[in-house]
Amino acid sequence: MKAEWKKQFNRFNKRMTPCRQAIIDIFEEKRKHLSAEEVYILLRKKRRKVGMATVYRNLDLLSQMGLLHRLNFGDGKEHYEMARISPAKHHHHLVCTRCGKAVDYSELVGEEHEFLNRLEKKLGDKYDFSIQSHQIYFYGLCKDCR
């Protein structure tokens, strides 16, 4: 798995560094979406000396490499999560428009997958886009905010 990533880094003319490894580890451990600041705090908890700038640079790089997905819940900051290729792990988000809380869901992803694939193909052809990913957001009010 690590060799796999190394290859990916090479392909992008980038290097595998302790800092990057640590960031990847954090996403593997937490298995949820994290903001840049949350990643930064988790790194420091592991007694790792890093600057915010580096965190941002690496989250950006990992996103461009396709290892992370960038999410936006409308709370003014970007969030990131492991990009999982497997449909089984595929999921989307339910966002509370008041408190910003975001819940993952993976209901009906089977049907969704089939439907979105068809749509993706159609759109890609029509608008001359090479589509790489998609996100579905449902917005509403959570129990506590209602």
Place this chain on the structure above:
Amino acid sequence: MKAEWKKQFNRFNKRMTPCRQAIIDIFEEKRKHLSAEEVYILLRKKRRKVGMATVYRNLDLLSQMGLLHRLNFGDGKEHYEMARISPAKHHHHLVCTRCGKAVDYSELVGEEHEFLNRLEKKLGDKYDFSIQSHQIYFYGLCKDCR
């Protein structure tokens, strides 16, 4: 139609002002997603003296009132568009991850609508959310950026 909005404003204890009317007009005329700055520029073109702060405040208010939808294309700024209740006008977005260009599409919205309604109900029940809207984003590279 204007009476309709007035009611909405009353319900929120807000007032219909020339500035707000002008902003609504702009979205009706342009019929596409606009950033706060774009709205600001269009207002000034109409020789309307407004501050950016007011634009932001009103875009925010109109979003909370459900008159506008807030969109995020990952280019660092928020975009807004008229919320159209009619399924006929319903659409989503195709975003280029390189240049940030966003294209509207409305393919297969009929099928989508049926599917998403079902999903919405299921999710609302399971996670105790009162879902108000949804957005689908497809990400990829446009013709020019490929």
Place this chain on the structure above:
DNA sequence: CTAACTGCAAATCGTTTGCGAGCAA
């Protein structure tokens, strides 16, 4: 009349950039 609204300028805050020093290959 009075609470909501406004423009202005200053403040905020997430994110980016410039730079010299430090590593990976």
Place this chain on the structure above:
DNA sequence: TTGCTCGCAAACGATTTGCAGTTAG
């Protein structure tokens, strides 16, 4: 060696806020 990476501090840019004057209902 070479050039990708790093931490730091400063810069940036979109959005927010405080405030005193203005306006809708």
